[in-house]
Amino acid sequence: MALNPGWQKYYSEKRVTAEEAILRSLGDGYRVYISPGCAEPQHLVRALFSLIGRYRDVEIIQNLSLGSVPEDWFPYLGHCRLKTFFVGPRTRRAVNVGQADYIPAHFSTIPNFFKPGGPFPLDLCLIQVSPPDSHGFCSLGISVEITKTAVQHSRIVIAQVNEKMPRTLGDTFIHVTEIDWFVEHTEDLIEVKEFPVGPILERIGKYTARLVEDGATIQTGIGRITNSILRYLVDKKDLGLHAEMMTDAHRALIMQDVITGRRKTIHKGKAVVSFCIGTKELYEFVHNNPIVEFHSTEYVNNIRVIDQHEQMVAINAALEVDITGQVCADSIGHKIYSGIGGYVDFMVGASRAKNGKTIILVPSTSPDGKKSRIVTHLTEGAGVVTPRSTVQFVVSEFGVASLFGRAIRERAIALINIAHPKFRERLLDEAKRVRYVYQDQILPPVYEPLYPGQWETYQIFPGNLTVFFRPIKPTDERALQEFFYSLPDQDIYYRFLSAMKVFPHRNIQAMCNIDYEHEMAIVGVLGDVGNETIIALGRYILDQKTNMAEVDFAVRAEYQRRGIGTFLLHYLCEIAKSKKIDGFCAYVLASNRRMLNVFHKVGYVIHSHLEEGIYEIWFRFDEPAQVCVMD
Secondary structure, eight states: OOOOTTHHHHHHHTBOOHHHHHHHHOOTTOEEEEOOGGGOOHHHHHHHHHHGGGOSSEEEEESOOOSSSOSOOGGGTTTEEEEESSOOTTTHHHHHTTSSEEOOOBTTTHHHHTSTTSSOOEEEEEEEEOOOOTTSEEEOTTBOTTHHHHHHHEEEEEEEEOTTSOOOEESOEEEGGGOSEEEEOOOOOOOOOOOOOOHHHHHHHHHHHHHOOTTOEEEEOSSHHHHHGGGGGTTOOSBEEBOSEEOHHHHHHHHTTSBOOTTOSSSTTOEEESEEOSOHHHHHHHTTOTTEEEOOHHHHTOHHHHTTSTTEEEEEEOSEEETTSOEEOSEETTEEOSOOBTHHHHHHHHHHSTTOEEEEEOOSBOTTSSSBSEESSOOTTOOOSBOTTTOOEEEETTEEEEOTTOOHHHHHHHHHTTSOHHHHHHHHHHHHHTTSSOTTOOOOOOSSSSOOGGGOEEEEETTTEEEEEEEOOGGGHHHHHHHHHHSOHHHHHHHHSSOOOOOOHHHHHHHHSOOSSSEEEEEEEESSTTSOEEEEEEEEEEETTTTEEEEEEEEOGGGOSSSHHHHHHHHHHHHHHHTTOOEEEEEEETTOHHHHHHHHTSSBOOEEEEETTEEEEEEETTSBOSSOOOO
């Protein structure tokens, strides 16, 4: 492009009405691109469809329709047909009744469709821009995505010049000499307001927040579910943003100094996005704001750019997940619901990034509660948007399933246990039928359907050792086996009062599948979620006749003498008291002086009885320690 110092004269000569611009530019059989999303040039679109009856076989290309593009395309048959890369509410019916077409494509590759040799050479491009600055540059404002490339490769470009389009920074600028016709028309930009968050999304948001660490760079996909979880990241520090989309929820995190970009690997201090979907407040925020940079999806969604970000976290939603980890995100059976968008770009990029994470969010059931969204196999016709090899975490309102490095059997167990309780038995039966899991595999009794996350806590011990304590999960089976095999023979003898040498699946799974009401087990773990090592275990089992619970605990040898066992016993006491249990009992070898000392420091009156070298110990929570009673 040669800069034209006399651009004002060119601009003045090229100003026309919307109808004039369409009539001078459009022809039969043309391929027409329309800017998508909230940047749709509505005034131009209204003019286009008022005149489209004069033309035949016009092909219209758009990414996401939110504005004036019609919902019913039947009146336009023979005159024009829509092809879209992302199906939204306005185009969903048309696509699924055959009046419009869906093109599955990654956002990163769509710009190549418009380049020489690509499948979609463009005749006409309808866009919306900010008024030109003193140098003759207009900004694409809130939506650069694939539009910048479309403008560069279209034969004719018509721009709606809207004073309400913000002037955004980054790779957003187009000189007036690259535009053929200007239609000055000021109107409000399309707004999309946030939906209220119900209890299901609240629980999903809180679980997801635990997976996002301080300093991570985040991407959230298009949709209500992914956008809603952002409000649960308010306690994080120095997050970065590199994503195809920015919303009001991102703006709030920037204004709260949560998203700062200070620890980003590239584009430090910048939020890098491709388009905005939101409200007037968001559009005003990005106007001339150097914190936010807009770039084409060719760059933002480039896997080689994404994977340069350390701690890159891609968070996307699913319509259905099978128990091996395959994800469907663009269709419900044969019915197209949305699109691929940047899903695969960011899932692959984040999985390749140093310390990156890929997170899939899925409510456990369909909105009416009649179908499980976690299934043995995807519904017939459903598309696999993300393969099972790319997914690291799946989050439902019932917890987190860690799939990274897990076998099909382990994945199936993890996913079944975050499905809705009313579907778990059926899923387990189906998993057994296809031999995904052991034939004797069991599930936890469903006394309380929600995992008791309120009993998760961190504790610091001498040597600056930080241990995460949480209720045991069915997916801890292998880690618990490794814990028991790590214990010295003497500790095993103390723990089980016998010289156990093996810890088979049938025994360990019973310890991991508990109801959290009459039986509780707390594990102390080191390491990140999905790569945890159990270093301590404390558990109790309630005798409902006496309302007393038998308690035991064990700590790996290298972590003993730091107070971990004492903490576990006190913590189990607090949990038991919240369940209205009267007290604890235990059986301890007389030679196990360390465990006896732990009990005597618990803070309650200790009763004990020695028989054949074994102490039977018991204490009640309504008897705080003043004296110790020994039989």
